[in-house]
Amino acid sequence: MSQQPTAPPSSSQNSPRMRRIAHLDMDAFYASVELLRYPQLKGLPVVIGGGRRREDDLLGRLRVAHPEQEWSSEHLHQIPLDFFPRLAGYTGRGVITTATYAARQFGIGSAVGLMKAAKLCPQAILLPVDFDQYRHYSRRFKAIVTDIAPLMEDRGIDEVYIDFTDVPGGQREGGRVLARLMQKAIFDDTGLTCSVGVAPNKLLAKMASEFNKPNGISIVQEDDLETKIWPLACRKINGIGPKADAKLKSHGIETIGQLAAREQQWLMDTFGERTGAWLHAASHGQDERPVVTESEPVSMSRETTFDTDLHAVRDRAELGAIFTKLCEQVASDLQRKGYVGKTIGIKLRFDDFQIVTRDQTIDHFTADAKVIRQFAGQCLKRAPLQKRLRLLGVRVGALLKAEDAKAGEVFASHPPTRHGADADDLTGQLF
C-alpha cells in the first residue's frame, strides 16, 4: 500500500543534488555596448580604445559635416558610416580594450596596440571608451542574473559566477535551461549577448563559457574531462599565467592532459607544495571554491574629475551643479541598492594633487539627495578652497540596509530644518 506524502519531501530527503556552477561572460562587452548606440556598425570590424568619449565634440563635428540634418544624442544611429574614424593611419600609444568578433578575424583584440592593429585591419572603426556606459550595463545584467538566481559572485565588469545548484530548473539539462533563460532575459532587457558555461565547479565553468562564444552555452559534466578539458592549453586554467605557462612548457607540458599525467609529487617538487597540489587538482577538474556573494558595502560614493580645473569662487555655478548631481547620484545608488547611511563626506583633489576629505556623522540614516547635499555642503565649508579643484567626490558611509533602519525608526527622508546656517562669503551661495 502506498503512502500519501503529507508534505513535499525536503531536499535533504532527495538524492543529493549535483553541484552546478555557471560562469557568465558578456560577449565583446565594451564593443557590444557601443553597438547599442551605433547599430549601423553591426557586423563591421570595430575596436574600442584610445581616448575618452566626448559626445559634444562628436555632435559638433557632425553639425559641421552634415548641416542638412539635425544632430543630437538621439540621432547617433543615423551617423553615416563614412563619418566614423578608421584605424588607418593611427599613430599613438593606445591599446585596444576590446574588438568586435568581425574585427577579431583580422587577428586583433584586447591589449593589442592600436598602431599594430591599424596595419592588420586599417578599415576597422575606432571608438573611444565610455566607462560610465559600460558600468551602467554591467549593473543591469547583474541585476537580471540575481533576479533569477540570487547566489552570484561578481568577478568584474562583464563576468559573474552563479550557483545553479538549488535554483529551480538549475539542474535541467545540466543547467542549459536556466542558462538559456538568463541569456534571453539579459538580451530582452539590454540587447546584449553573453556566453555561459555550466559545470561542477568555478574552474571548469570558466573554461566552458569560452567554448561557444559568442552567444553560446556549454555544459561540462565530470566525465567530460578527458574529451573537453584535457586537450586544452594549460593557459586556459584560470590562474596559470604566462610565467607559469612558460615553466610548464620548459618541462614539455603544453596541455592540461599532459599536466594531469604528471605525478602530484613531481609537480610539488618542481613548483612548490601549494602550487603543485593546486596544479594537480586543477588538471583533474577539481575545485571546491564556493560562489561568494557580494559582501555588504561599507560606503557608497561618486566622484568626478573635471575636464579643466575649477575654482570654488570663479566657477561657483558649475561646481554647484556638479556637486548637486553627485549627491543625487549617491542618493540614487543608495536607494537602488536599498541602503541608508549616516556619515556624509566629501573628497577634494586640488590641482597640485593634494587630497582633502571631510565628513560628518548625522543623527539619522538617510538616502535622500537633499539631506546628503546639505551635510556634504557643510563639510565643504570646513575644507580649504583657495586652490583650484581637479576632483570632487561625495560619500555616504556607516551604511545600513534600509529595511533594518526603518525597523529601528531612525530613517529620515526629509532634510531637517537648518538651525542658524552660517553661510560664509566663499561658499555660502554655492553650497
Ligand code: DCP
Ligand atoms: N578589457 C580591457 N582590457 C583588456 C581586456 C578586457 O579593457 N586587456 C575590457 C574590455 C572588455 C571587457 O574588459 O570588453 C571584458 O573583457 P573580456 O575578456 O570578457 O572580453 P570581451 O567581453 O570584450 O570579449 P569576449 O566576448 O571574448 O568575452
Ligand code: MG
Ligand atoms: Mg566578455
